[in-house]
Amino acid sequence: MVVLEVALELYVLMLVLHRVQAAMRLSGNADEAMERTIRGQLGASRFVPFAVFEMRVWYYGLFMRRGERLRFRGEQHFSYDKNGGNVSNQFAFLMVMLFEMPLMHMFLHLALSKPWLAWTLDILSLMSMLYLLAEYRASQWRPISLDYNALLIRNGVLTGDREVAYGLIESVVRCEDGIRRQRGILRFRQSGRLNVEIRLRENSKLATAFGGEQSVSRIYLSLDHPDAFIDALRQRL
Template sequence: MKTLPARLLACCAASLLFGSAVVPPAAKDPWRTFEDNWLLMPALQSGLEAWLVLTLVGRVRALVRTTGDVDAALASELTARFGKLAAPFLFEARAWYYGVFLRDGAALRFRGDRHFTYHANQGNASTQAAFIFVLLLELPLAHLLLHCMAPAPWMAWAADGLQLWALLYLVAEYRATRWRPVSLDGQTLLLRYGMLAADQAIPLAAIVTVERCGNDVRRRGGVMRLRQCGALNVALTLQAGTRLTGLLVPLRPVHQIYLGLDDPEGFIAAVRAKQAPARVEQ
């Protein structure tokens, strides 16, 4: 059996939990097997995570030393191994790389001829770091409380493991925020925003307008907001019918993108400057 994405295993575990709650006791015989062996699911998922880390770390480090482009190294290695199933593995690999293995972010190189940061936007990265620090302070207190109140001591350790796993993603998001830029590469906008948002490659020809905006943008259909702990200050209006990828949804229609950048005026000027020659040729 081929390896399955971690999200699929998580969905299976959630389905079993839901079934345990709603299936009547009289018809619950098939569920007994799953309930008696429920620890196999997180054990299998943890094994997949460990396998992913151990098999990739050496190869990816070698590629990063050669090119400095960790995104390209991870994408090429995982695509070669998993083909169309590479997307969820790429998400997990980025979490481990930025959360654990990243040592010198300044040495990283990213595709693009103009780069724009967003970590300083209203203290974006600093706020993330403060939140991580608070969670680290809370971890031993929560462990002590659970150890005293839980029916079994292993429950406190299991909660610690889950919290540390969540911290892995928060640390990875913080480091990706500091080092992964939004970039312009020729006639393409490479929209990287942390690690928890799906990357986008948008042709500049698909951008109708680019302008300043305020921070009071509500969530609604067809709108993508990228701001983390900062403020929105740039609005991109896309051509009708534009579809972008998401972490959980493969493709969805998007007509506007709002994002927060450290230098919104410089970004707007750069996009318009690259669009001008192409529109003149048309």
Template sequence: MQRYWNRETGFIGSVVLMAAIYAMAFRRIALPDWMLLIDFSISLPLLHYLLFRPALKKWLIRWAQLTGLGILLGSVIIPESSRQIWPWLEMLKSAAMAVLIPVELAVMGGIAYAVWKLMRLDGNIDRALQAAVEKRLGESVSARLALWEARIWLYALFKPRHTRYTGDQHFTYAKNNGNASNQLGFIFAILFEMPLAHMLLHFTWSPKAAWIASVLSVWTMGYLVAEYRATLARPVSIDCDNLYIRCGVLSADAMIPWHQIQSIEAIRKTVRRQPGVRRYKQMGELNIAIHLQPGVLLPDLIGRMQHTRQICLGLDDAEGFIKAASVNVG
């Protein structure tokens, strides 16, 4: 699994590098536009096949994604003087969008229905969402990103009620140093600033820039609302086998068996960002340090396994958590 994520990460890096090279090249020299199309519709899909050997259906989906990405990229970076076949491709892009948007909506609707159906069975929203996404997308970087995005918009658009989370004992972090209240204040500050920024950009720059900035602000607001609601709902949990770490929706969840934990202690000091240390605090204060056994690997948001030696949490009831968790440690 680790090798798979490394290959996937390397492939994504190759796509980004190629896009950056073409962006710089088209600004400096007059390249024919078909070169970019060849690389994104033939070279990169062939590289993907050689690296992963996927089934034909999955490879065709990835080919369509890479080709569409190439066409979209070319529409942005290719100057008018170099566009020979691109006007035709942009016509195809418009037709493809008319087909793909209903397909994407159908997939999202299917996932939403599957989540609703699974929620009725056991009420565990995280497990239902993960099962619905993995059933359609499998276990891949794309599936991880889709799960992360789906969880964000689930909490942004809805307020889940009567949900259950894996674990026997649950510990919250919303009140820690005014964590949730600080998030809510930040949201109201952005809401107050949005119309002022829109008017300022409208009169000092252009109406188009004002609307673009406002749309991006609303999009960002969705993420912030999701984080706030998830802070109120998603707990850190324990049972007799594992520790389940959740912190809003913008941080990677973690499930840690007790045998991988060396010790747990209360802390009062500031913990800086450093390799091998994960900090789950949002706008609160860290008050718990969990020391892991050597060699523990935990997934990040897209599933890449990372060496982790310490996890720091900021919980409302640090003393209660340490007392409950220490029974299972050692």
């Protein structure tokens, strides 16, 4: 499993270096460039969503420069990085992990009799660190957007453009933060506070992050400027 994971990461890394950067120079849209590159290599494979996710982690974690130059699909964009100290909390957690890793590395190599097992755990810890760094950076630049025919939900580095057609939306209102996990509910909060509720029409189905569909009745968002988003979405509805 470790060998397969390393091979996958090196393959994705090479794609990022040689293809995505070239495609971005033409449009500035990193997300579209990554998806085009992966689909060009893998076609219609079911593995595509996972490979695109891995590519986003590498790109936002290590290769992104000048985030203000990135372009994203949509006509209006709304941020979520400052709500409830979202990215500040993420940064603090990163610093805790960064301080802990050398100590954990030393402890593992002293406590475990098999060095290869300790090194395997070290590699997994570094990969987790890379994901958290990518999440922190992507949260600052990947917005939630309103396009001409759909709401586009992005949330850190995990999901691509989750499309919600305006025809599926019944209403949008302010909400409180204490929303529990339930079947048919999507919550996009990270380290912020939920403040927008979007109700969908009965029997609405949305694409999942990694392919397939799921029934969804409500979507909750955590935005920096919820009232501006609600007004803009209501105008489009």
